[in-house]
Amino acid sequence: MYIKIHDKEHKMTTDVIRLNITLPKDVADSLNLMAGPRKRSRFIAEAITVRIENIRKEKLERDLAEGYSFAREESVSLSREFETVDLEGWDAF
Numbered sequence: 001m002y003i004k005i006h007d008k009e010h011k012m013t014t015d016v017i018r019l020n021i022t023l024p025k026d027v028a029d030s031l032n033l034m035a036g037p038r039k040r041s042r043f044i045a046e047a048i049t050v051r052i053e054n055i056r057k058e059k060l061e062r063d064l065a066e067g068y069s070f071a072r073e074e075s076v077s078l079s080r081e082f083e084t085v086d087l088e089g090w091d092a093f
Contacts, residue, residue, distance in 0.1 A: 021044075031043060031044070
């Protein structure tokens with residue numbers, strides 16, 4: 001069985017576990033209206049999968065931003081080190 005999440009198909013595995021979860025009544029009512037009583041598990045699995053993907057994407061973006069920041073600082077430091085060498089000979093122009 002395949003489910004479509006954000007234009008990607010994910011194979012639903014046959015390995016499943018049963019969970020007992022507690023939800024606020026209004027959330028449970030909305031779940032029943034949106035998914036129907038027989039499709040709640042699939043709806044919850046899809047919602048959790050999307051949330052996990054978002055968290056991973058946010059973490060990746062933070063990690064990349066941190067890496068870019070470090071690379072920028074290193075680049076500025078290197079530029080300062082070679083500034084005097086880079087300017088040598090420019091007085092003639």
